[in-house]
Amino acid sequence: MSATASADERTHYRICPLCEACCGLEVRTRGTQVLGIRGAENDVFSAGYICPKAVALKDLHEDPDRLRTPLIRRGARFLPATWDEAFAEIAERLPPLLQAHGRDAAAVAVGNPSAHKMGLLLYFGRLARALGTKNVFSASTLDQMPKQLSDGWMFGHWLSTAVPDIARSHYLLVIGANPMASNGSMWTVPDFRAKARALRERGGRLVVIDPRRSETAAVADAHHFIRPGADVFLLAAMVHTLFAEGLVRKGRLTPYLNGIDEVRQAVQPFAPERVAARCGIGAATIRGLARELAAAPSGAVYGRIGTCTQHYGTLCSWLVDVLNALSGRLDEPGGAMFPKAAAFAQNTQGEAGRGRGITTGRHASRVSAAPEVYGELPMTCLAEEIETPGPGRVRALITVAANPVLSAPGGPRLARALDQLEFMVSLDIYLNETTRHADVILPGQSPLEHSHYDVAFPQLSWRNHARFSEAVFAPTPDHPPEWQQLLRLAAIAKGLGAHADVLALDDEAVAGEVRKIAGAHAPLVMQALAGLQGPERLLELALRSGPYGDGFGLKPGGLTLARLRAAPGGIDLGELAPRVPEMLRTPSGKIELAPPPLLADLPRALADLDAPAPALVVIGRRDVRSNNSWMHNLPTLAKGPFRGTALVHPQDAARHGVADGALAVLSSAHGSVEVTLALSDSLMPGVISLPHGWGHDLPGAQLGVAARHPGANLNALLDDAARDPLSGNAVLSGVAVTIAPA
DSSP: OEEOSSTTEEEEEEEOOSSTTOOEEEEEEETTEEEEEEEOTTOTTTTTOOOHHHHTHHHHHHOTTSOOSOEEEETTEEEEOOHHHHHHHHHHHHHHHHHHHOGGGEEEEEOGGGGGOHHHHHHHHHHHHHHTOSOEEEGGGGTTHHHHHHHHHHHSSTTOOOEEOTTTOSEEEEESOOHHHHSOSSSBOSOHHHHHHHHHHTTOEEEEEOSBOOHHHHTSSEEEOOOTTOHHHHHHHHHHHHHHTTOOOOGGGGGGEEOHHHHHHHTTTOOHHHHHHHHTSOHHHHHHHHHHHHHSSSOEEEEOHHHHSSTTHHHHHHHHHHHHHHTTOBTSTTSEEOOOOSSSOGGGSSSTTOOOOOOOOSSBOTTTOOBOBTTBOOGGGHHHHHHSOSTTOOOEEEEESOOHHHHSTTHHHHHHHHTTOSEEEEEOSSOOTTGGGOSEEEOOOOGGGSOBOOSSGGGGBSSEEEOOBOOSSOOOTTOOOHHHHHHHHHHHHTTOOTTOOHHHHHHHHHHHHHHHHHGGGHHHHHHHTTTOOHHHHHHHHHHHTSTTBOGGGTSTTOBOHHHHHTOTTOEEEESOOOOTTTTOOSTTSSEESSOHHHHHHHHHHHHHTTSOOOSSEEEOOOOTTOSSGGGGGOHHHHOSSOSOOEEEOHHHHHHHTOOTTOEEEEEETTEEEEEEEEEOTTBOTTEEEOOSSOOOOOTTOOOHHHHHSOOOOGGGGSOTTOBOTTTOOBOOSSEEOEEEEO
């Protein structure tokens, strides 16, 4: 923090919490007012880049709709309450439910904003464990669980994710992703545009496979339309081509690759000529893509949300990494590489090169018998778990920064189900489409009122780094930080009451973690952590015991929280480096190219190969200004043209009698919504694009800006029973629809 021209004006360094790019910001303030926000040029990771979302942090901090005091429902109304009153209400109502009906009578659901709050991410697990319920749900099963599952099976941990080393790559094949709008997803890469430009300037090629000529496709060297849901056939055919044309290059990883012969046999039925019609891509083009990948000096395949949110999400995620491995691109400079995070990364802890791997299916959902994955059940199972009578029925729900009524398929059904709950608590900054059903709402802090370290995203970053940002403003007096709110909820769930000493409980939990790490040296480590609390204490422990840490004095000059505090803009830890076998945590100590569940699921795709594709399907869409539904309430992001339109190809519009700018009814077997149309030849004929997260016209929500342009809820069209059977991820793309004039 440094003084500027005026004595009361100050400039603060801040990590942006609004998307996975995690750009460094300079926030200029006077007193408690935000004067301006710009990119921090001294940031070692983002180097001054920002997108429009960052400027909207001012809107978020000042939003009059943002909750600042707890609310308790009394009849049909929410009334302001003190913190003591709110927790007393929870302590009075939640424990009797658990005692009468068992721990599984409670459920907890967490949304993706928690990934951008250190306190929420590090302490949510304490609440889930205290509840003792198997009914844990998160946004991961609406987004990324296929990728995490395939990573776990192949490399031994859920977050051992190989990301493109774009700074040195000469070929990048992007499938079902739009990093120009997202700046990476499961790949933290701010200013993708500049990095893609540099790739091309050094003679490289950017190729995009997508049913829409997205913002990324528009700057690519080549773009190929693909029928939604056909990615698995394209990827399998490319692997087939590597084998058929002798293009497999195992290279340095030869001793660490298990299952090559099994993969060869599994993809034999997926010749390019066999899959071409279903993909909408010619066999020669498919073979050409595989040859380009194999021939480039360096290169990588990157697939994301379009490859995950479909019936074959886990198969697609697996085949992306199989392609990278068999073309010699995995764990090589310019290829798909594994970041080495400074803290909290499981693949930097314990014995290097070998581990327990992952386990799934330790329990299943009560109604649909959906298997547990990463400790979670599919978000799309939540409604049926509330509605269906019987032992284990969900009667109480705690949501943490989650809005599944808008973000999950079957939103209208879920809204009805939430009204059947006996008790609901929401930790959230808004009275939104989901929290309007709660009995108690506990508001979180402004993101400018707490310190921050990115817990998850350095494990997915284009370059190794460590950054920390202090709170810009002192927190509102008597407003407990989210980590303390979670601990208080955990204490209530354990039967300790609303007035338990949460700081003492945290001390006890941290001491237990330190004993696991330090053994006999635990007292010395605890002494070194003295003076810190909550997330910052956990961060200090993780940094100092991490791969770059000072080992609590054993490695002088190593990372500590004090070093990060003294380095606004962060510390650069270097470009990505080869990490196999060190980062592997599989029981075999090898990369498992042929996990049995994936081989067993591939015939399901083969059986679907000859099925006729629907005449008209709907897909989602990413916009740089609307990463999450609540961003529609920020004036800076809401201004300009309406972004919730349904894009329709002119041929489809003519065939169905609908016109540009007109209202139309978009229908599926599961519901109908009224949409505003925009004609665009950026779409493959037979495909309609409608973004997720809209539908801000539900009674009871208090989102004034968003309500003026509510848009249509795509998820009302989707089947909440449609899931990738391996990961439980919802099917959000490629759903058959019809369209007609309104």
